[in-house]
Amino acid sequence: MKARILVVDDDEALAEMIGIVLRNDGFEPVFCADGGQALDVFRSSKPDLVLLDLMLPGIDGIEVCRQIRSESDVPIVMLTAKSDTSDVVRGLESGADDYVPKPFKPAELVARVRARLRPGDQKAPETLRIADVTIDVAGHTVNRGNERISLTPLEFDLLVALARKPWQVFTRELLLEQVWGYRHAADTRLVNVHVQRLRSKIERDPEAPEVVLTVRGVGYKAGS
Amino acid sequence: MAAGLEQLPFRARIWRRRAVIVSLRVARLVRTGISRFFPALRYIVQSLHRRWRRSLQFRTVLTTLLLAVTSFAVVGAYLSNQIANNLFQERLTQAESETRYNVKQVQDTFDGAQVTDQSSVITLVYDTLNAVEGRGSVIQRRYVFEAMPQQTKPRNRWVESRASDQLTVSVIPPDLRKAVQESGKDQYWASTVIPVGTEDRPGIAVGNKVTFNGTVYELYLIYDLNTAQQTLDEIQSVLWAGGAVLVLMIGAIAWYVTRNVVSPVSHAAVVSEKLAAGQLQERMVVKGEDEVARLGASFNHMAASLQEQITQLATLSQMQQRFVSDVSHELRTPLTTVRMAAEVLFDARHDFDPVNKRSAELLYNQVERFQSLLSDLLEISRFDAGVAMLDAEPEDILQVIAHVIDGAAPVAAEYGSELILRAPAGGIVVEMDSRRIDRILRNLILNAVEHGEGKPVTITVAANQTAVGVAVRDHGIGMTPTEAARVFDRFWRADPARARTTGGSGLGLSIAMEDTKLHNGWLQAWGNKGSGANFRLTVPLRQGEEIDRSPVQLEPEDIVLPGVREDRNILLLGPGTSGQPDEAGTFRGEVPPSSKAAVHVPPKETS
Numbered sequence: 001m002k003a004r005i006l007v008v009d010d011d012e013a014l015a016e017m018i019g020i021v022l023r024n025d026g027f028e029p030v031f032c033a034d035g036g037q038a039l040d041v042f043r044s045s046k047p048d049l050v051l052l053d054l055m056l057p058g059i060d061g062i063e064v065c066r067q068i069r070s071e072s073d074v075p076i077v078m079l080t081a082k083s084d085t086s087d088v089v090r091g092l093e094s095g096a097d098d099y100v101p102k103p104f105k106p107a108e109l110v111a112r113v114r115a116r117l118r119p120g121d122q123k124a125p126e127t128l129r130i131a132d133v134t135i136d137v138a139g140h141t142v143n144r145g146n147e148r149i150s151l152t153p154l155e156f157d158l159l160v161a162l163a164r165k166p167w168q169v170f171t172r173e174l175l176l177e178q179v180w181g182y183r184h185a186a187d188t189r190l191v192n193v194h195v196q197r198l199r200s201k202i203e204r205d206p207e208a209p210e211v212v213l214t215v216r217g218v219g220y221k222a223g224s
Numbered sequence: 225m226a227a228g229l230e231q232l233p234f235r236a237r238i239w240r241r242r243a244v245i246v247s248l249r250v251a252r253l254v255r256t257g258i259s260r261f262f263p264a265l266r267y268i269v270q271s272l273h274r275r276w277r278r279s280l281q282f283r284t285v286l287t288t289l290l291l292a293v294t295s296f297a298v299v300g301a302y303l304s305n306q307i308a309n310n311l312f313q314e315r316l317t318q319a320e321s322e323t324r325y326n327v328k329q330v331q332d333t334f335d336g337a338q339v340t341d342q343s344s345v346i347t348l349v350y351d352t353l354n355a356v357e358g359r360g361s362v363i364q365r366r367y368v369f370e371a372m373p374q375q376t377k378p379r380n381r382w383v384e385s386r387a388s389d390q391l392t393v394s395v396i397p398p399d400l401r402k403a404v405q406e407s408g409k410d411q412y413w414a415s416t417v418i419p420v421g422t423e424d425r426p427g428i429a430v431g432n433k434v435t436f437n438g439t440v441y442e443l444y445l446i447y448d449l450n451t452a453q454q455t456l457d458e459i460q461s462v463l464w465a466g467g468a469v470l471v472l473m474i475g476a477i478a479w480y481v482t483r484n485v486v487s488p489v490s491h492a493a494v495v496s497e498k499l500a501a502g503q504l505q506e507r508m509v510v511k512g513e514d515e516v517a518r519l520g521a522s523f524n525h526m527a528a529s530l531q532e533q534i535t536q537l538a539t540l541s542q543m544q545q546r547f548v549s550d551v552s553h554e555l556r557t558p559l560t561t562v563r564m565a566a567e568v569l570f571d572a573r574h575d576f577d578p579v580n581k582r583s584a585e586l587l588y589n590q591v592e593r594f595q596s597l598l599s600d601l602l603e604i605s606r607f608d609a610g611v612a613m614l615d616a617e618p619e620d621i622l623q624v625i626a627h628v629i630d631g632a633a634p635v636a637a638e639y640g641s642e643l644i645l646r647a648p649a650g651g652i653v654v655e656m657d658s659r660r661i662d663r664i665l666r667n668l669i670l671n672a673v674e675h676g677e678g679k680p681v682t683i684t685v686a687a688n689q690t691a692v693g694v695a696v697r698d699h700g701i702g703m704t705p706t707e708a709a710r711v712f713d714r715f716w717r718a719d720p721a722r723a724r725t726t727g728g729s730g731l732g733l734s735i736a737m738e739d740t741k742l743h744n745g746w747l748q749a750w751g752n753k754g755s756g757a758n759f760r761l762t763v764p765l766r767q768g769e770e771i772d773r774s775p776v777q778l779e780p781e782d783i784v785l786p787g788v789r790e791d792r793n794i795l796l797l798g799p800g801t802s803g804q805p806d807e808a809g810t811f812r813g814e815v816p817p818s819s820k821a822a823v824h825v826p827p828k829e830t831s
Contacts, residue, residue: 014561021564055553081553103560103595106567171623188658189615217618217653 002028003117006047008038008064009079010057018051021106027113035059039067049116050076051109054091062094069095073152075116079104092193097154098180099190115181116154128163131210131223133202135163142202154179155198162212162222171219195220234417234426280489281482288478289471296467304460311452316413316428319447322365323411323430326356327443334436342382349383349436356445357388366418368393368444372405372433381439388446390419396429396444404431404442418446425450488516492523504531544609552602559595566591593729600731604714607738614742616767619658620651621692625685628665635670640678641698643669647685652692655767660739664747665694667732668759672698675757686775690764691745693776697758703751711749712737736761746771750778 005022009015010033019029032041036058042050050068054061065076078091078099088099100112126137134143137160142149151159157179162170170178172188180190199206210223275282333352339345349369358364366388371381385393393401400414413430426449434443491508498506507527510520570588573581606612629643636643654661672681676698684695703711710716715730740747745763762774 011557011561014557014564017561017564020568024568081556102556103563106564109564171620173623173627192617217620217651 002026003048004028004030004045005113006030006032006038006042006045006050008032008035008041008050008056008061009053010034010055011053018109021109022113024106025110035061035064038064042068042072047074049113050074051079051113052076052096053079053081054087055081062090065091065094065096069152075153077112077116088187089189089193092190093197095152097152097194099187111181118181128160130159130163130166130212133211135160144202149202151198151201155194155201158194158198159202159212162220166222166224169215169218169221175219191220234415281479281486284482284486285475285478289475292471292474296471300463300467304456304463307459308456311456312449315447315449315452319365319428319430319445320411320413322447323413323432323445326365326445327411327432327434330356330443331434334434337436345382345437350386353386363388363448366391366427366446366448368396368429368442368446370442370444372440372442375440381437383436383441391446395419395427395446396431400429400431400444401442404433404444409433416446418448420448420450426453485516488520492519495523495527499527499530504534541609541611544605545611548602548605548609548611555598559591559598563591563595597729597731600729600735603735604731604738607735607742612738612742614767615657615659616655616743617658618653618655621654621656621661621694621763622647622651622685624658624662625665625683625694628662628669629683632666632669632673636673636681639673639676641673641676642680643673644680644682645685646682648687652685652687652765654692654763654765656743656763657739660742661763664736664739664761665696667736668694668696668761671732672696672700672757672759676700679756684776687765688773688775690769691762691771691773691775692765693760693762693774695758695760695776695778695780697756697780699756702753702756703749704753705751708749708751708757711751712747743767744771746774748778750780756780 005027007015007018007022007029009018009031012033015031015033019031022029030041030045030047032038035056038052038056038059052061052065052068056064059067061078065078068074068076075098076096078088078096079102080088080091080099081102088101091099097116098112100109128135128137132144133149135141135156136143140153140156142151142156142159158175161175161178172191175191176182176188195212196206199209199212202211203209213221213223215221276286330352333348337345337348339348353367353369356365356367367386368388368391369383369386370393371384387393395416395418397414397416400412400416403412404410409432411430411432413428416427416429417424418427419425427446428449429444429446431442431444434441488508495506495508504527507524508520510517510524566584566588569584573584576584625645625647629645633643669681669683677700679699682695682697684693684697686693712733714734717730737747740761740763743763744767745761748760748762749757750760751757758778758780760774760776760778762771762776764771
């Protein structure tokens with residue numbers, strides 16, 4: 001079955017070009033040119049992934065991202081024309097999983113999309129623990145005691161990557177490669193922002209983390 | 225002349241008594257004060273000292289007061305001395321003439337006396353002497369009547385000595401007696417102290433001799449100076465009070481005047497501090513048309529033009545920032561479409577005829593170039609607008625370097641250069657914006673590969689207490705010192721005639737320089753025609769720290785000393801040579817470059 005991808009972009013030429021590239025690679029694109037209608041189109045088309053431009057007429061991309069994230073865990077990849085740190089970080093904080101800075105290569109875009117669409121590669125029943133948090137890998141659930149913690153797929157992947165090797169300190173580059181599927185040249189802010197988001201959901205006190213620990217100057221590791 | 229000196233004993237005694245009392249009081253105060261109030265005293269002294277240092281008004285008022293007190297003390301002492309002298313002199317003159325007259329009266333009475341029996345003589349003498357005291361209830365003068373010693377005693381000498389009430393011959397100073405005794409009929413005087421009632425009073429004793437019935441007597445008439453002393457005391461207390469009032473008034477005037485002058489100045493100081501703190505709307509209060517008002521007016525004028533310029537600059541900067549952001553967005557979206565289209569065409573070029581195929585290739589390559597030029601331009605304009613922010617975090621710079629070398633390896637392989645990394649084992653954690661450090665190093669390494677003519681490119685890393693240094697050394701065509709000095713200029717080319725092969729924007733090293741400045745680091749170039757070039761990046765380990773010296777050398781050691789050095793951790797990267805240890809080791813710290821070819825770009829000049 002073809003994966004359906006919602007492209008939210010007000011630039012018709014770019015949207016059409018993205019459509020051509022996506023179709024070429026066997027995806028089924030759905031288009032929306034207006035931020036105000038994005039949520040409706042999202043509800044009606046039920047896409048597997050959203051490509052979202054940050055600058056949109058009507059409601060801007062960050063708000064659309066927040067709306068979609070509030071009712072779905074579907075992967076969101078932002079298209080940003082600005083590489084200013086604040087915009088990228090704001091986009092990631094509003095719930096986007098990844099971003100592709102314009103101008104991008106078709107292959108780059110497709111790689112991002114594929115990385116986010118990676119099927120749950122038939123996970124074996126496996127239960128991991130970090131600190132007082134239990135992770136059911138196959139069931140895609142995270143619990144603290146009886147309390148269920150709701151994570152997006154990306155946050156879940158990040159947590160599982162850390163939990164599988166609790167002895168290892170992960171550099172940001174390594175996490176980018178394992179969780180996001182990057183090979184080269186990536187922005188480690190992705191990792192920082194997502195670790196913060198993960199912590200805000202999973203830690204008792206995000207200021208004093210116990211589950212995802214920072215190793216100063218190196219990266220992150222799982223708490224014991 | 226004797227008058228001034230003669231009056232001293234009495235006054236000196238009074239002063240001495242006063243001085244003793246005052247010194248006893250001071251000593252007691254100091255004793256109790258030191259034990260009980262010493263901390264408080266020290267605090268007071270310190271706060272006074274602080275005020276002295278910090279308040280112009282306090283200093284001026286205090287100085288004025290001190291000067292006023294000093295001048296009043298001098299003038300007061302002079303005045304009081306002058307008045308005392310005059311009073312004394314006047315009284316003395318009066319006393320001398322009165323004495324002369326009275327002595328003559330007594331002598332006349334004695335000479336004309338016709339008495340022979342003892343009681344008559346005694347009565348006569350006593351009456352005569354009592355008459356000297358004057359009539360009325362107030363005694364005008366007192367007397368001491370004493371037979372001169374050492375003279376043969378005549379037969380009818382019945383009177384030996386006589387004195388006014390409470391007086392004895394001891395009140396007469398011995399010097400005066402001696403002078404009177406030794407002279408003929410001259411008159412002498414001296415200051416003395418006489419008991420009157422219960423108190424001692426200052427007085428003048430004037431002495432002469434009288435003869436009665438063949439016996440020579442010393443007759444001293446003593447005048448009370450009490451009224452003169454009282455007058456003097458009153459005058460002195462008036463002087464004291466007047467002086468004190470005047471000093472206080474001068475102090476108040478000084479305070480008022482300096483306040484008038486100083487308060488606008490301190491107001492200006494407060495306002496300019498606020499201005500400096502960014503409250504640009506702050507202004508001085510201007511009243512009147514005097515110098516102070518002019519100061520205020522010109523200060524306000526300055527503040528206004530400052531505010532205007534700063535606001536203008538801020539607006540310009542915002543406009544620039546918005547413009548850059550808009551251009552960025554507006555250009556990038558169509559460029560993305562063009563680029564994707566070009567790539568789709570490029571990927572399908574094998575299906576085209578040769579003309580279309582070549583066109584697709586050109587389109588693809590030039591779109592790439594256009595894009596890198598655009599992003600470099602946008603990056604530079606972001607630096608110029610001052611909106612580039614340092615996103616510093618502690619990270620291992622060796623990882624970043626390894627990552628850059630990984631990325632550059634394919635390009636290096638294309639040029640046939642090998643990339644050699646000389647770095648210490650372990651990690652070097654640097655507080656840095658790894659995205660920017662990555663970009664600087666990528667620029668330096670690609671630049672070295674581009675100009676390296678296929679010879680090895682060496683990347684040397686070392687750290688000291690304050691900084692980490694990365695040197696990128698190529699052995700290519702090199703450059704002259706003048707070229708090395710210009711290498712960070714925008715769009716600068718060593719040889720304008722030489723075509724660019726990698727399609728760089730000409731902004732790479734300029735951006736690297738800007739990125740370095742953002743880290744408060746140094747970026748320096750060394751070059752020598754024919755022996756390659758060396759670029760050195762030095763970044764402080766912690767942001768906000770100063771670099772004292774770079775841990776790696778700018779002028780390459782291999783130019784001067786090609787020899788065996790100690791080995792450390794060496795990693796080889798490059799075509800066909802990966803993993804082999806190198807003969808050469810790392811540089812061992814900074815040696816001042818001796819060659820003229822070395823070009824330093826000190827941080828002071830660049831930032």
